[in-house]
Amino acid sequence: MRFSKMFIPTLREAPADAEAVSHILMLRAGYVRQLAAGLYMLLPLGWRVMTKINAILREEMDAIGAQEISLPVLHPAEIWQQTGRWDAIGDEMFRLKDRSGRDMCLGMTHEEIMTWLASREIRSYRDLPQVWYQIQTKLRDEARPKSGILRTREFTMKDSYSFDVSEEALDVNYRLHTEAYHRIFKRCGLEFLMVESDPGMMGGAVSHEFMAPSPAGEDEVAVCPGCGYSANVELAVSSTPGNENEDWPLEEVHTPEKRTVQEVSNFMKLPPSYFMKSILLISEKGPVLAVVRGDQELHEKKLSHIIGDHRPAQKGEVKETLGVEAGFIGPMGHKVRVIADTALREGFFVSGANKPHYHLKGVRAERDFSAEWHDIHKAREGDLCGKCGEKLRVERVIEIGNIFKLGTKYSRPLGAVFLNESGQEEPIVMGSYGIGPARIAAAAVEQNHDRDGIIWPRSLSPFDVEILPLNMNDPVTVEAASQLYEDLEKDGIKVLMDDRDERAGVKFKDADLIGIPTHIIFGERNLKEGLVEIKDRRSKESVKVKVGEVFGRIKDLMPAV
């Protein structure tokens, strides 16, 4: 492709409202443009990258026997009502009515529709297993689209769904997807982790996420260098070293106006880990007192698994429920449900005394209060691995894929059943598996760039090489560059040739920004000696090669087919 014929609107300066590196670079290099919040257009370069990612997805999905299909984005409400998600999902679902007043929605995912199809067509165990996938548009009315292409309201997703006769059979498809996903992300040149995750509104028991480490990410994962345990911090199990404290007698301490852990900690000259933090929450079934160690943070998601949806109590509610003002609450002697973090099980602590301006030192679990014990604290860097005790690392990551064992969560309500060998009806056992191609692209940029621009992994690059004839007014340059361009193209190598009548500096800057991994530079001086330069975008190192040898050298760089 000739640069002069291609729409590549590069920018010298980044638009002021872009902040994530991938967003800035993809805008500046002319890959994407924004239409509105969370809505992006892919320009020719951006679309080429997407096409390459999708090709990898198709190859790897096809390789595990998945079959590509295509479903509508516009769905009738009834199907979503049958699984309960029409009501369970809030404003995030785009809803509308058709001309006759029928409730419709735009698909944010396709479990319902895939399952509906299976319910119509699958009859017998002989029809199973099936794995169906699509690469298709999803719409979600995100509360806060952000970070450019990383969190949008409309995006394409590769989503696949497996249909099996049993949990054991599902395990096979789950494993096949796991392996395919590893190959996909590896081929895309990403550094990534597979972690245990919270199935959330998808339901089901087991799920994993594929995460690309990047400071632009929105999630955090805990990783154990010891045993390899890795999980989203939403559910990562960790412990912390216990306090070294002697046998404190129970004593009341006057702590005037000292409410927060920090204040009391300073006042009593004891580190926060010696304190208990009691937080009153209002769940659907009434008030719940959650207790975590003073140096730790309550993790709302973990708590939700135990008590369901909840909200923090207001000041008045605290006083009314516990008879004491916030800041001096302790878990002792209340009638409400108490859920305490396991870190508090051993040792002596300081807690609110349930008496204004007093704390109680020497509080001990089970002796002074009882509670349901759960892991409800947020895992942090330096916590100890729940499995092997090694120190955990916490990393910020971009979620690029996820896989769920759904079981019969969707097949039961939608009546997706089959007849087993003995003629009995059974619900189909399902799994669902997603990958966000745009996030792969963004993560690749986040992980591969320098101050000058993008450095694409070869597998994702919109072109294999870029040719830079530095002076388009020099006939020798143009002739030599054009010859190589044609030879490479004929050989199936994708070439971008910057044939614009621009100065050398402009071409170098744009080439660095666009990030094609290999540049071939035709300069007048070198050409006089019969040489051209092959430059590696990442290392910025270049070698001078005889004109006649360039073709061969480039061929050698291309991955074996």
Added chain:
RNA sequence: CGGGGCGUAGCGCAGUCUGGCUAGCGCACCUGCCUUGGGAGCAGGGGGUCGGAGGUUCAAAUCCUCUCGCCCCGACCA
């Protein structure tokens, strides 16, 4: 939804507090000359409902009211 910021040419910005001249600067764009190894130079030029609506005023980018949009933090997130 709560908090904060911003909307002036394609991009980056100044001007707004303290109302007043033909609304300005850099880059980009067009024409010509010149130049061709890291975003050149000279000369000439085109491009603006100052986000929108209403109001105050002799006069509004500037003050007031409403409204729309975008970004960031938080809540939320298949």
